Amino acid sequence: MSKSGKFAGERVAMDRERAKVLSCGRTISEEIESIRKYGNHGMSPVLRAAVLSAHGFPKPKAKAENGIFFGCYRPFTNPFLLRDYITLLDLLSVDHTHFDREYCCGWPLIVESTGEELDRARTLSLEFNQLNLDLARQKGATTLAYCCVGCAHAAKHAFKDTADTHVYIVDLILDKIDNRRLKMKPAVIGYFEGCHTIHRELYPGTFLNWNRYRRQLDGIEGLKVVDLPKNLCCKNPAADVMEKAADLNLDKIVCTCNWCYNSLKEKTSGGLHVMSLPQLLLQCLENH
Numbered sequence: 007m008s009k010s011g012k013f014a015g016e017r018v019a020m021d022r023e024r025a026k027v028l029s030c031g032r033t034i035s036e037e038i039e040s041i042r043k044y045g046n047h048g049m050s051p052v053l054r055a056a057v058l059s060a061h062g063f064p065k066p067k068a069k070a071e072n073g074i075f076f077g078c079y080r081p082f083t084n085p086f087l088l089r090d091y092i093t094l095l096d097l098l099s100v101d102h103t104h105f106d107r108e109y110c111c112g113w114p115l116i117v118e119s120t121g122e123e124l125d126r127a128r129t130l131s132l133e134f135n136q137l138n139l140d141l142a143r144q145k146g147a148t149t150l151a152y153c154c155v156g157c158a159h160a161a162k163h164a165f166k167d168t169a170d171t172h173v174y175i176v177d178l179i180l181d182k183i184d185n186r187r188l189k190m191k192p193a194v195i196g197y198f199e200g201c202h203t204i205h206r207e208l209y210p211g212t213f214l215n216w217n218r219y220r221r222q223l224d225g226i227e228g229l230k231v232v233d234l235p236k237n238l239c240c241k242n243p244a245a246d247v248m249e250k251a252a253d254l255n256l257d258k259i260v261c262t263c264n265w266c267y268n269s270l271k272e273k274t275s276g277g278l279h280v281m282s283l284p285q286l287l288l289q290c291l292e293n294h
Contacts, residue, residue, distance in 0.1 A: 017203045018117065020241055025114040028079075034118060034127075041110045041134060046078050048114070051107060054081050061085045063092065063104075066145075070103035072178060073147030075138060077154030078110050083268055087282055088153055091175050094288050098182040103145050109134040111152075111160035116208055135164040151178040155205070155214070155263050163209040174214050176262055179284055180222055188290040189227035195286075196256040197223060198234045198247055200266040219262040219283060226290060232256060240269035248273055260286055 028048045029037055037047040044051050058081055074095075080088055095102050112131025119127040138161070142150050152158040153175045161172040199216055223231045232254055238247045240263075247270060251259055261267040262283045270280045 017239065017242060018207055021117045021204055025118045028114065029118075034115060034123070037115065038130060045107045045109045047110045049078060049082060055106065057081045057085060061089055063089070066105060067103040069146040071101040071147060072103070072149045072151055073142035073145060074102050074104045074175065075108050075150060075152045075154075075157060076104060077108070077152065077157045078114075080153050080264070084153075084264055087264060087267070087284070090282070090285050090288050091153055091179070094179050094284055094291070095182075097288075097291050098179070100178065100182055102151075103147065105141055105145075108141070109137040111135060111138075111154075111157040112164075113156045113160050113208070116160075117204075131160055132164045135161050139165070149173060149178065151175045153264070155265055158214060159205045159209040159212050163212045166211075169212070176219055176283060177215065179287065180218065183222075183287060183291075186291075187227070188225060188287070190229055190286075190290050190293065192228045192230075193258070194230045194232060194256065195223075195258045195260050196232050196234050196251045196254060198238070198240070198259050198261050198266060198270065199236050200261065200263045201236060201239045202263075203239065204265075216262070222283065222287075223260070226286075234259070240266040244269045244273040248275070248278060251278060 030048065032040070041047050046054070058076075072095075074091070076088055092102075092104075112127060112134050115127040115130055116124065139150065148171065150161065150172050151174070152161060152172070155174060158172065158174040162169040165172055197220065199220065202216070205212070220233075223229060234247060234250055234254075238250065240247060240261075247259070257277050258279045258281065259270060260281055260283055261270065264282060267280060267282050274280050
């Protein structure tokens with residue numbers, strides 16, 4: 007097995023164990039039943055609604071051009087990021103709505119499955135993503151934007167023929183911000199794109215526009231960007247990324263992938279600060 011193949015296998019194994027923890031001891035069949043009944047494989051919809059309300063999210067609009075899907079875990083792991091996404095969309099006058107109920111994209115089932123079970127998991131992923139598409143159509147949404155990078159890959163993989171209408175939330179933001187002049191106080195940041203290993207392994211042939219996200223940084227006046235190596239992984243181990251940033255005397259790392267953001271944020275120590283690309287864009291808009 008090649009070095010890259012061995013690493014991909016290790017990375018999938020790590021996420022498989024994490025998915026098992028998140029399933030709280032339930033079997034895959036029980037998770038499937040939970041998704042069909044409640045929309046989520048691990049979290050109570052009552053808790054989800056309470057978390058969103060506690061963080062000041064408004065009630066979703068009845069109709070809008072863009073349907074925003076938060077994902078199963080983002081309301082719990084990244085509520086402040088979600089709030090920043092919505093604030094950005096509002097500042098950019100983007101017509102958007104979200105949903106009182108969503109369906110799991112199927113990623114936890116896919117990462118937990120092997121062999122014939124994997125084929126079944128992919129079929130179920132298509133079923134669940136179709137249910138999300140139906141929810142969006144009921145609200146008149148023609149573009150579905152996903153706040154979770156895993157959900158974005160799952161949807162694009164499920165709907166290959168219409169993949170351009172299923173976007174990562176960052177793409178929707180950049181579509182509206184491209185023509186604006188952005189500036190900030192002179193600063194040097196480290197940019198960590200991530201290795202994308204898990205998504206290439208689980209969703210072959212499905213890509214996000216990582217080059218576009220990186221180019222956006224070059225258009226911000228006052229910002230100098232130092233690229234951190236792409237062959238580093240946010241989970242295997244995250245400490246390597248942090249150590250590289252420290253070696254380069256950086257005090258801030260910016261990520262576009264919210265999985266990388268989570269992993270690095272958990273390992274933050276000292277004066278090193280981790281932020282997402284949308285958070286940086288929001289700072290530029292709010293300060294100027």
